[in-house]
Amino acid sequence: MSSPDWSLHPQLAHDTVPLGDLALSRVLAINDANYPWLVLVPRRPDVVEIIELDEPARAELMAEIARVCAALKAHTRCDKLNVAAIGNVVPQLHVHVVARRKDDTAWPRPVWGAAPARAYATTELSAFVAALRRALGLA
Amino acid sequence: MSSPDWSLHPQLAHDTVPLGDLALSRVLAINDANYPWLVLVPRRPDVVEIIELDEPARAELMAEIARVCAALKAHTRCDKLNVAAIGNVVPQLHVHVVARRKDDTAWPRPVWGAAPARAYATTELSAFVAALRRALGLA
Numbered sequence: 001m002s003s004p005d006w007s008l009h010p011q012l013a014h015d016t017v018p019l020g021d022l023a024l025s026r027v028l029a030i031n032d033a034n035y036p037w038l039v040l041v042p043r044r045p046d047v048v049e050i051i052e053l054d055e056p057a058r059a060e061l062m063a064e065i066a067r068v069c070a071a072l073k074a075h076t077r078c079d080k081l082n083v084a085a086i087g088n089v090v091p092q093l094h095v096h097v098v099a100r101r102k103d104d105t106a107w108p109r110p111v112w113g114a115a116p117a118r119a120y121a122t123t124e125l126s127a128f129v130a131a132l133r134r135a136l137g138l139a
Numbered sequence: 140m141s142s143p144d145w146s147l148h149p150q151l152a153h154d155t156v157p158l159g160d161l162a163l164s165r166v167l168a169i170n171d172a173n174y175p176w177l178v179l180v181p182r183r184p185d186v187v188e189i190i191e192l193d194e195p196a197r198a199e200l201m202a203e204i205a206r207v208c209a210a211l212k213a214h215t216r217c218d219k220l221n222v223a224a225i226g227n228v229v230p231q232l233h234v235h236v237v238a239r240r241k242d243d244t245a246w247p248r249p250v251w252g253a254a255p256a257r258a259y260a261t262t263e264l265s266a267f268v269a270a271l272r273r274a275l276g277l278a
Contacts, residue, residue, distance in 0.1 A: 049220050051208045062201035069190045080230075081188050084223035088239060088247035091219075100227060108227035112249045 005045040009092040012041060015117075017129055020138030024060040025095075027068065027136060029129050032117040034106070036076045036099040036128065038068050047093045050085055061095070068097045071135035075099075082110060144184040148231040151180060154256075156268055159277030163199040164234075166207065166275060168268050171256040173245070175215045175238040175267065177207050186232045189224055200234070207236045210274035214238075221249060 008026060016028035016039060025040040042061060047053060053061060069081050078099035085095045098111050106114035120128070133139040147165060155167035155178060163183075169176040181200060186192060192200060208220050217238035224234045237250050245253035259267070272278045 049208065049212070050222060051205050051212065051220075055202075055205075058201050058205055059198055062197050063194075066190050066194075066197055069188065073188070073190065080225075080227055081190075082223070082225045082227070083189060084221070084225065084249075086221045086223065086249055088219055088221070088249070110223075110225055110227070110249055110251045 003043060003045050006043045008041060009090050009094075011090045012039065012092065012094060017125060019129060019133050019136065022064045022067070022136070022138075024057055025064050027132075027138065029125070029132065030117075031119055031125060033120040033124065034115055034118050035101075035104055035111055036072060036078070037111070038072060038097045038132065040064055040068060040095040040097065042093055044093075048087060048091045049093065052093070065095060065097065067136065071132055072097055072099045075131055075135055076101075084110075084112075086112065142182060142184050145182045147180060148229050148233075150229045151178065151231065151233060156264060158268060158272050158275065161203045161206070161275070161277075163196055164203050166271075166277065168264070168271065169256075170258055170264060172259040172263065173254055173257050174240075174243055174250055175211060175217070176250070177211060177236045177271065179203055179207060179234040179236065181232055183232075187226060187230045188232065191232070204234060204236065206275065210271055211236055211238045214270055214274055215240075223249075223251075225251065 016030050019027040019029060025042050028039045030037040065083060076099040079102045080100040082098040082100055155169050158166040158168060164179040164181050167178040204222060215238040218241045219239040221237040221239055
């Protein structure tokens with residue numbers, strides 16, 4: 001399901017640490033210790049909107065969203081998952097999956113623009129990435 | 140795919156006008172003239188997260204999201220679609236599909252919390268709802 005012509009948008013590369021590749025999407029962890037926050041990026045060139053994916057890829061994207069949601073929920077025991085494809089700033093199609101807690105810095109607001117990103121301590125980020133890699137079978 | 144035990148959350152009922160029912164979801168229009176904005180609500184009782192839907196319902200939800208995205212894009216010729224399941228305030232699972240323009244009041248920020256809702260003129264809202272009903276085969 002991948003394409004040789006695809007590459008990760010530089011802004012997404014800058015803000016994240018890669019976990020690995022599912023059948024369709026690259027999975028990234030956002031370096032923001034305010035919230036456990038993963039992003040799925042379908043490895044298809046020039047795709048901006050979900051409706052620009054063909055039907056099998058859209059179905060796979062939903063399956064991968066569910067897989068990432070389940071892994072993040074199990075790891076964090078969060079109060080709510082937030083799932084969103086926005087892309088007003090970075091056009092390359094990417095789907096946010098954010099684990100929210102009722103005591104996090106932005107609750108109940110959405111996370112985008114709510115608070116400046118807070119970088120993880122290196123060991124904290126490594127532990128988060130390692131745990132989610134294992135949970136997603138990407139280790 | 141519907142359930143007799145399901146009913147629309149009162150807050151969603153208050154903020155919207157119904158367009159009709161697809162196989163899984165009720166389609167609603169948000170009464171906010173700032174943005175053409177539809178919401179899909181799977182008619183399954185007590186479902187809060189996408190991962191609480193069974194696999195066939197998740198696949199149907201993605202198909203219905205794509206159908207609503209395509210209809211909204213064709214009707215509005217928007218610059219970007221924003222698709223999100225957040226639910227921090229209204230827990231009943233609902234998926235926002237918002238048509239964004241680079242000159243809308245919140246661009247490039249997400250719409251949630253960005254600007255107070257601006258009620259449509261009655262005729263404007265009727266025209267929007269009628270057009271999207273036709274586009275979605277709900278007329």
